[in-house]
Amino acid sequence: MPDQKNSFVLPFVRIAFALLITVCLMRVFEYIVVASKSFTPHAWQFEVAGLFYDIWLWFIYSGVAFVVCWLVSKIKTRAGIVLFHVLNVMFIVSCLALLITFSQRNNPFDHELFTRNAGDTIETIKQMAGAGIKPYLSFFVYIPLYFVVSARVTKKISAGRKYLSVLAGLSVLSVVLIRYANPSPDWFSQNGAYYLTANKFTYWVEDSYDYFRNKNASEKVLTDEALKKEVAFYQANQPFHFTSTSYPLLHSNDEKDVLGGFFNFQQTPPNIVLLVVEGLSRDFSGDHAFAGSFTPFLDSLSHNSLTWDNFLSTAPGTFAAHPAIEGSLPYGKRGFSVMNVMPEHLSLTKILKANGYHTKFLVGFNTDFDNMGGFIRLQGTDFTLTQYPSKYKEMGIGKEGWSMGYPDDALYSRAFEVMDSLPKTPYFNIFHTGTTHMPYLFEQKPQYEKKFDEKLKTMNVSSSIKKTLRQTKEVLVTFMFSDDCLRKFFSDYRKRADYSNTIFLITGDHHIGSFPTINEMDDYHVPFMIYSPMLKRSQKFLSVNTHNNITPTILALLNDNFKLNNYPKEVHWLSGVIDTATAFRNKQSMPFMWWDREIGDYIYKEYFLSDNQLYRINPDLTQVKYRNDTLKKHIIALRENFKKINGYVCENNRIYPAEKELLPGKKELVFDYNDTSTHYLFTHRTDTMLMPMYKLPKGYRYLFVEFTAGVNIADPNPENYPSLRFSMIDTKNRGMNFLNWTKRNMETLTKGDFVPRQWNEVTATDLFTMDDYKKVKDLWFDLGLYNGPIVTDLRIRNIRLKIFGIK
Numbered sequence: 092m093p094d095q096k097n098s099f100v101l102p103f104v105r106i107a108f109a110l111l112i113t114v115c116l117m118r119v120f121e122y123i124v125v126a127s128k129s130f131t132p133h134a135w136q137f138e139v140a141g142l143f144y145d146i147w148l149w150f151i152y153s154g155v156a157f158v159v160c161w162l163v164s165k166i167k168t169r170a171g172i173v174l175f176h177v178l179n180v181m182f183i184v185s186c187l188a189l190l191i192t193f194s195q196r197n198n199p200f201d202h203e204l205f206t207r208n209a210g211d212t213i214e215t216i217k218q219m220a221g222a223g224i225k226p227y228l229s230f231f232v233y234i235p236l237y238f239v240v241s242a243r244v245t246k247k248i249s250a251g252r253k254y255l256s257v258l259a260g261l262s263v264l265s266v267v268l269i270r271y272a273n274p275s276p277d278w279f280s281q282n283g284a285y286y287l288t289a290n291k292f293t294y295w296v297e298d299s300y301d302y303f304r305n306k307n308a309s310e311k312v313l314t315d316e317a318l319k320k321e322v323a324f325y326q327a328n329q330p331f332h333f334t335s336t337s338y339p340l341l342h343s344n345d346e347k348d349v350l351g352g353f354f355n356f357q358q359t360p361p362n363i364v365l366l367v368v369e370g371l372s373r374d375f376s377g378d379h380a381f382a383g384s385f386t387p388f389l390d391s392l393s394h395n396s397l398t399w400d401n402f403l404s405t406a407p408g409t410f411a412a413h414p415a416i417e418g419s420l421p422y423g424k425r426g427f428s429v430m431n432v433m434p435e436h437l438s439l440t441k442i443l444k445a446n447g448y449h450t451k452f453l454v455g456f457n458t459d460f461d462n463m464g465g466f467i468r469l470q471g472t473d474f475t476l477t478q479y480p481s482k483y484k485e486m487g488i489g490k491e492g493w494s495m496g497y498p499d500d501a502l503y504s505r506a507f508e509v510m511d512s513l514p515k516t517p518y519f520n521i522f523h524t525g526t527t528h529m530p531y532l533f534e535q536k537p538q539y540e541k542k543f544d545e546k547l548k549t550m551n552v553s554s555s556i557k558k559t560l561r562q563t564k565e566v567l568v569t570f571m572f573s574d575d576c577l578r579k580f581f582s583d584y585r586k587r588a589d590y591s592n593t594i595f596l597i598t599g600d601h602h603i604g605s606f607p608t609i610n611e612m613d614d615y616h617v618p619f620m621i622y623s624p625m626l627k628r629s630q631k632f633l634s635v636n637t638h639n640n641i642t643p644t645i646l647a648l649l650n651d652n653f654k655l656n657n658y659p660k661e662v663h664w665l666s667g668v669i670d671t672a673t674a675f676r677n678k679q680s681m682p683f684m685w686w687d688r689e690i691g692d693y694i695y696k697e698y699f700l701s702d703n704q705l706y707r708i709n710p711d712l713t714q715v716k717y718r719n720d721t722l723k724k725h726i727i728a729l730r731e732n733f734k735k736i737n738g739y740v741c742e743n744n745r746i747y748p749a750e751k752e753l754l755p756g757k758k759e760l761v762f763d764y765n766d767t768s769t770h771y772l773f774t775h776r777t778d779t780m781l782m783p784m785y786k787l788p789k790g791y792r793y794l795f796v797e798f799t800a801g802v803n804i805a806d807p808n809p810e811n812y813p814s815l816r817f818s819m820i821d822t823k824n825r826g827m828n829f830l831n832w833t834k835r836n837m838e839t840l841t842k843g844d845f846v847p848r849q850w851n852e853v854t855a856t857d858l859f860t861m862d863d864y865k866k867v868k869d870l871w872f873d874l875g876l877y878n879g880p881i882v883t884d885l886r887i888r889n890i891r892l893k894i895f896g897i898k
Contacts, residue, residue, distance in 0.1 A: 098168050099160075099161060099164040099168050099171050099172065100161075101248075101249070102172055103157060103160065103161075103171075103172070103175060104248060104258070105241065105245040105246055105248045106172070106175055106176065106179065106241050106245070107149075107153045107156075107157075107175075108245045108248060109237055109238075109240040109241035109244065109245045110149065110152075110153070110179050110182070110183075110237065110241075111146065111149045112240050112244070112245075113183060113233055113236055113237040113240060114145050114148070114149055114183075114186065115142055115145055115146070116233070116236070117145075117186060117187070117190065117229075117233060118138050118139075118141060118142060118145065120187070120190060120229050120232075120233070121138060121141075121190050121193075121194075121287075122134070122135060122138045124190070124191070124194040125190070125193055125194045125197075125287070126138050126287055127558065127559075127562065128558065128559040128562040128563060128607055129197070129283055129287070129559070129607045130283070130381070130382075130555075130556070130559065130607055130608075130609045131281060131283040131284050131287060132555075134284075134287055137284045137287040137288045138287055138288075140288050141287065141288045141289065141290065144272065144273055144274065144288065144289060144290040144293065145290050147265055147272050147290075147293075148272060148290050148292060148293050150261050150262045150264075150265035150266075151262070151265045151266055151269060151272065152182060153262055154259075154262030154263060154265065154266055155266075156175060156178055156179075157262075159174070159178075160172070160174050160175045160178070176241075179237065180234060180237070182292075183233055183234055183237060184230065184234070185292060186291065186292050187229045187230055187233060189291040189292055189295055190229070190291055191227070191229070193286070193291055195604055195605055196407075196604040196686060197283075197286075197604065197607050197608050198286065198614075198686065199286055199289065199291045199294045199295065199298075200291065200295055201294070201295060201298040201299070201302075201685075201686075201687050272290070272293050272297075273289045273290060273293045273294055273297060274288050274289060276702075276704055277704075277716075280715075280716065281610065282610065282611055282701070282704070283608075283609070283610070302689075313735060313739065318735075318739065319336070321732055321735045321736060321739075322336050322339045322736065323336075324728075324732050325339055325732050325733070325736045326339065328680065328729060328732075329342075329680065330667065330678075330680075331343070331667070332345065334661055335661075337745065338663070338740070338745050338746065338747065338748060339736050339739065339740060339745065340421065340663035340664075340665070340736070340740055340746055340747075341661050341662070341663055341747065341748075342661065342662065342663075342664075343660065343661060344658070344659055344660055344661055344662040346643050346644075346646075346647045346667050346668045347647060347651065347668070348647045348648050348650070348651035348652065348668075349644065349647070349648075349668050349669065349671050350397065350621070350644065350648050350669075350671070351648055351651055351652050352627075353397060353626055353627055353628065353630065354623065354625045354626060354627065354652075355625050355626075355627055356625060356652055356653075357591070357592045357625070359516075359517065359592065360446075360447075360448075360517045360649060360653045361517065361592050361593060361594045361623070361625065361649075362516060362517050362518050362519070362520070362589055362592060362593040362594070363443070363448075363517075363518075363519045363520070363593075363594050363596065363645065364519075364520045364522070364593055364594070364595045364596070365416070365417075365519070365520070365521045365522065365596045366522045366524075366577070366595060366596065366597045366598075367412060367413075367416065367521070367522060367523045367524070367598060367599070367600050368524050368527065368573060368577075368597070368598070368599050368600070369409070369523065369524050369525055369526070369527045369528045369599070369600055369603075370527045370528060370566075370570075370599060370600070370601065370602070370603030370604075370605075370606075371386075371527070371570070371573075371598070371599025371600075371603075371617060371618060372599060372602040372603050372606060372616060372617060372618075373400070373402075373602075373613075373616040373617060373618055374602070374606060374608070374609070374613065374616070375567060375570065375606065376389055376390070376570070376599075376618050377389070377390060377393060377398075377400060377618050378390065378393070378400070378631075379400075379711075381556075381609055382552065382556055382559065382560060382606075383550050383551075383552050383556070383560070385543075385546070385567050385570050385571050385574070386570060386571075386573075386574040387574060388574045388575065388577055388578040388581075389574055389577060389597070389618070389620075392577075392581070392597075392620065392622055393618070393620050393629075393631075394629060395622065395626070395629050396620040396621055396622040396626070396629055397620060397621040397622075397626070397629065397630050397632070398618075398619070398620045398621075398629070398630070398631045398632065399618075399619045399620070399631075399632045399633075399634070399636050399669070400618075400631065400632070400633060401616075401633055401634065401635045401636070401675065401710075401711075401712050402598065402616070402617055402618060402619035402635075402636055402637065403612070403615040403616060403617065403635065403636070403637045403638070403683075403694075404598075404599070404600065404601040404602070404615045404617050404637070404638050405422070405615070405637060405638050405639060405681075405683055405684060406422075406426070406601060406615070406683060406684040406685070406686075407601050407602060407604060407614040407615065407685070407686055408426075408461075408601055408604075408686060409460070409461060409463065409600050409601065410425075410426035410428060410429060410461035410463075410688075411426055411427075411601070411638075411684055412600035412601065412638065413428065413463060413466055413467060413521075413523075414426070414427035414428055414466060415637070415638035415639050415641075416439075416598070416638045416641050416642070417438045417439045417440055417470070417521070417641075417642060418436055418437065418438040418439065418642060419638075419639040419640075419641075419642050419643060419663075419664035419665045419666055420436055420438075420663070420665070420746070421663075421665065421736075421737045421740055421741055421746065422682075422684050422690060422737055422741075423737070423741045424688070424738070424741065424742075425688040425839075426461060426684070426688060427466070427741070428461055428462045428463055428465065428466035429461050429462050429839050430741065431839060431840045431841060431842060431853070431854050431855060432854050432855070432856050433466065433469060433856070434740065434741055434744040434745070434746045434747070435744060435746060435747045435748070435749045435752055436663065436746045436747050437659060437662055437663060437747055437753065438470045438642070439519070439641075439642040439645060439646065440467075440470035440471065440472055440519060440521075441470050441471060441753040441754065442646060442655070442657065442658070442659065442753060443519045443649075444470075444471055444473070444519075444753070444754075445656075445657035445753045446649075446655045446656055446657050446658075447517065448517050448518055448519045449473050449474075449513065449515035449516070449517070449518040449519070450470070450471070450472045450473045450474070450518070450519045450520075450521075451472065451473060451474040451475070451476070451506075451509065451510075451513070451518065451519075451520045451521065452464070452467045452468075452472050452474070452475045452476065452521050452523075453476045453502065453505075453506045453509065453520060453521065453522045453523075454475075454476055454496075454502070454522070454523045454525070455476075455479075455495075455496040455497030455498065455499070455501060455502040455505075455524070455525050456495050456496030456497070456525040456528075457496060458475075459814075459833060459834045459835070462835065462839070463523075464833065465833065465835070465857055467521070468857060468858045468859065468860070469856070469857070469858045471754045471793060471858065471860070472521075472860060473513075473860055473862055474509065474513060474860065474862065474863060475831075475860070475863070476502075476505065476506065476509060477830075477831050478830075479497055479501065479505055480505075483497055483501040483504075483505060484497075484501070484534070485497055486498050486525075486526065486532045486533050486534075487530070487532035487533075487534075488530075488532075489529065489530025489531075489532060493530075494530075494532070495525045495526070495528050495529070495530065495532070496525050497525070498525075498526045498533045498534070498572075498576070499524045499525070499526045499527075499572070499573050499576035499577075500576045500579065502522065502524060502525070503522075503576060503579070503580040503583070506520070506522065507583060507587075516589055516592075517592075523600070524573060524576075526569050526572060526573050526576070527566075527569045527570055527573050527603070529605070531565050531566060531568075531569045533569065533572055535572060536568060536569075536572070539568040539569075539571050539572050540564065540568050542568070542571060543564055543567060543568045543571060546571075547560060547561070559607060563605065563606050563607075566603065566605045566606055567606075590624060591624050591625070592625070593623060593624070594621060594622075594623040594625070595621070595622045595623060596619075596620075596621055596641065596645070597618070597619070597620050597621075597622065598617055598618060598619045598620075598638070598641075599617035599618060600617075601614075601615065601617065602614050602615060602616055602617060604686075609713065610706075610712075610713060610714050611692065611699070611701035611706070611714070612692075612694075612699055612701075612706075612708070612712050612714055613712070614683075615637075615683055615692075616712055619636070619641075630671075630673070631673070632670070632671055632672060632673055633672070633673060633674055633675040633676075633710060634670035634671065634672035634673075634674075634675065634676050634677070634678070635670070635675075635676070635677035635678075635679055635694070635708075635712075636669045636670055636679065637666060637679060637681065639664065639665045639666035639679075639681060640666045640667065640668065640669040640670075640679075641669070642664065643662070643664045643666065643667050643668050643669075644668045644669040646658070647668050657753065659751065659753070661751070663746050663747050665681060666679060666681060675710035676697075677694060677695075677696055677697055677708065678696075679694050679695075680693075680694070680695050680696075680729065681693070681694060681733075682729075682730055682733050682734075690730065690733065690734050690737070691730075693726050693727075693729060693730040693733075694708075695725075695726045695729060698717065698722065698726060699714055700723065700726045700727065700730065703723075703727065704716065705717050705718070705719065705722065705723040705726070742842070754793070754897065756792065756793075756897040756898045757897070758795055758895035758896070758897055759791075759895060759896045759897070759898075760893060760894075760895055761788055761791070761794075761894050761895065761896045762785050762872075762892070762893065762894040763891075763892075763893050763894075764782050764785070764874075764890070764891070764892040764893075765890075765891050766782065766889070766890040766891075767888070767889055768888065769886060769887070769888040770886065770887050770888070770890075771885075771886050772876070772883050772884070772885050772886070772887065773882070773883065773884050774882065774883050775882055775883075776878075776883070777877065777878065777879060778816070778875055778876070778877050778878075779813075779875055779876045779878070779883055780873060780874070780875045781874045781875055781876060781887070781890055782874050782890065782892065784820065784822075784871040784872065784873045785871060785872045785873075785894070786869070786870070786871050786872075787819075787861075787864075787870045787871060787872050787894075788896065790896075790898065791861050791896035791897060791898055792860070792861055792862065792897055792898055793858055793859065793860055793861060793896070793897040794858070794859045794861060794872075794894055794895070794896060794897070795856070795857075795858050795894070795895040795896075795897060796817055796855075796856060796857045796858070796859070796872075796892070796893070796894055796895075797854075797855075797856050797891075797892070797893040797894075797895075798815065798817075798853075798854065798855045798856070798874070798890075798891070798892050799852070799853070799854050799889070799890075799891045800852075800853055800887050800888065800889055800890045800891065801850045801851065801852055801853070801887065801888045801889050802837060802850070802851050802853050802885060802886070802887050803848070803849060803850050803851070803885060803886040803887075804837070804847050804848075804884070804885045804886075805847065805848055805884055805885070806847065806884060807847045807848070809836075809838050809845075810881075811878075811881045811882075811884075812836065812837045812838055812845075813837055813876040813877060813878035813881075813883050813885070814834035814835060814836055814837060814876065814877045814878070815834070815835045815837060815840065815853070815855055815874075815876065816832055816833065816834055816835075816873075816874070816875045816876060816877045817832065817833050817857055817859075817872070817873075817874065818831065818832040818833075818872070818873040818874075818875065819831040819832070819859065819864060819870060819871075819872065820870070820871045820872075820873050821867050821869060821870060821871075822869040822871055823867075823868065823869045830863075830864065830867065830870075831859070831863070833857060834877055835855050837853065840853035840854060840855050841853055841854075842854070850888075872894065874892055
């Protein structure tokens with residue numbers, strides 16, 4: 092150890108102790124924003140225990156920083172000290188950012204930074220900014236605190252050689268034993284307790300290291316022989332009659348109807364209305380909700396419905412909802428809907444359209460995030476709601492600078508106007524609400540906050556749960572409002588002539604991340620109910636089912652009772668019809684995708700594998716750790732096998748044969764633009780056109796668009812990447828009225844990872860329904876780049892755009 096007389100060593104030690112005090116005091120912040128609202132018993136005890144691991148991290152960090160800063164100090168002592176301060180501020184900011192993410196998602200941030208495209212990650216961070224100012228005040232508290240402690244509290248520290256040697260020895264020992272720098276999950280009965288105890292920075296580093304260590308093995312291309320074995324294993328462990336090895340998911344469509352006996356059907360096929368409520372979770376909705384219910388109308392409706400209490404989404408984010416609900420589809424690398432070119436596939440929408448249904452997607456917010464709208468359009472959806480008259484007001488703009496669009500009451504009112512202007516039956520209408528998404532702003536919020544306060548006084552829940560409810564008030568009042576909007580929606584629907592022949596499906600897209608979960612499975616726990624005036628009786632089912640069961644169930648119901656003319660003989664569904672057992676059981680064998688877009692959880696019989704920890708599932712979907720190494724090994728094998736099958740079918744277009752595609756009509760090439768030159772774009776313009784506008788021809792039902800190009804972006808920050816824009820423009824009276832426009836983040840348009848400062852081949856496809864524009868005489872298509880207020884700085888070459896008409 093260098094002598095303390097060295098003008099660098101003693102100041103370094105003093106500053107290091109200032110950092111230690113700051114790091115330990117961050118536990119107070121973590122308790123306030125996370126532990127105090129969690130459902131983990133005795134949460135404060137785990138926070139106190141976590142101080143041991145915070146100190147361990149401090150020893151590791153200080154030892155590494157000392158080597159770096161000491162070398163710099165050899166050039167100039169002051170430079171070494173300044174560098175240490177800079178590194179410490181960056182370290183504090185990183186720790187606080189990880190804690191804020193933890194507070195919003197109830198799970199520590201892991202290697203998601205490296206698996207999810209950075210544009211979506213940045214968008215998610217912006218969304219989280221709507222949670223309020225309290226978490227972000229921490230930056231303005233702990234950074235000044237660090238400097239105050241450094242300047243005034245630790246400046247009197249004076250240490251001898253032995254003391255410094257002990258510190259150096261502990262630092263070296265901490266690095267040597269780094270694998271134990273966080274506790275083992277096996278020491279805790281609940282993962283929630285483990286998450287509270289672990290240091291979030293250490294957790295992120297360890298998880299990221301494991302990801303990169305195993306990354307090459309998981310992405311290794313299978314040999315033909317290895318692929319045969321994986322396909323054989325998959326098909327042997329799924330309950331279907333498979334018909335192909337070239338298309339590993341393809342199996343006979345021989346599912347039998349399990350719901351028809353509950354209905355008194357009319358003579359004509361029923362209308363289907365799917366209501367996907369953003370973030371609707373079983374923790375606060377439905378009978379016996381863990382935190383009490385804040386959706387009284389939905390609760391009352393469930394008593395007159397077919398209701399599944401133990402129902403699961405396939406991921407904790409919106410990106411997975413529609414591909415699962417409407418297509419029972421595999422997951423792709425980052426989510427099926429965000430694939431740059433989605434493989435050929437079936438869906439509930441396509442099949443219903445082929446059987447005479449008119450299809451609509453009704454939403455009040457921008458659908459570009461995770462390309463949700465792109466997936467919906469690709470199904471050939473007849474109408475997508477994009478225009479709201481001026482009488483409808485958007486919700487407020489949150490602190491992060493954006494709005495979630497139109498509130499639920501506006502969505503439903505506008506939807507009825509659309510339905511009246513398009514009086515076609517039978518129909519399949521998909522709703523996706525937005526009020527219950529950050530930033531949780533709507534005009535009636537003050538009055539619902541009062542309702543919340545009154546309700547809380549009468550709730551018969553524990554004081555700890557009440558404390559959690561108070562801290563998540565901003566979230567829960569939006570669901571109270573959303574529930575009332577649904578009440579009015581059904582009240583208005585009952586006045587319609589088509590109501591009596593309509594089936595309503597209601598679910599949440601995922602458990603809302605801003606509300607704490609009680610265990611790992613709770614990340615996916617959502618309500619599901621089927622309501623209709625045609626129901627003979629209500630029924631509650633306790634069997635476990637998922638979003639993947641919905642499409643097979645509805646199609647079997649319609650085919651068995653109305654004999655659909657276009658009913659595929661082979662399908663690729665990941666699951667079969669819904670289980671109607673009234674007692675608890677699980678027949679599902681399927682994986683779940685995490686926030687970071689990795690496939691990490693798996694459900695099998697009465698067991699749930701989360702990461703590599705095995706649990707036994709209780710009838711209320713609580714879970715207890717379970718030790719059975721043979722069973723655990725088998726479930727891990729099922730999960731790893733699915734990863735390989737999922738990767739193969741999605742990357743090689745092997746989900747469903749293209750020749751069996753259900754979209755009507757053949758593609759006719761109507762426009763082919765090919766620019767082989769290289770363009771350097773450096774501009775402050777918000778929007779840049781990439782080709783002359785093209786006047787769209789009449790007489791086509793759909794337009795299918797294919798785009799390819801080479802793109803080279805010098806900026807390493809994905810937040811500054813432009814978006815690819817497809818637009819429908821009305822130029823009447825020399826105007827530029829954008830009737831519809833889509834944005835695809837440039838980073839998502841490569842088959843692999845987008846690499847800055849290199850040429851990347853980007854590809855995008857989209858489908859537009861021309862029924863929306865029949866009355867527009869001067870309709871033009873425009874291809875461009877949108878970059879907001881940021882300077883566009885890129886090179887683009889070999890631009891190729893093809894537009895196909897489908898009659």
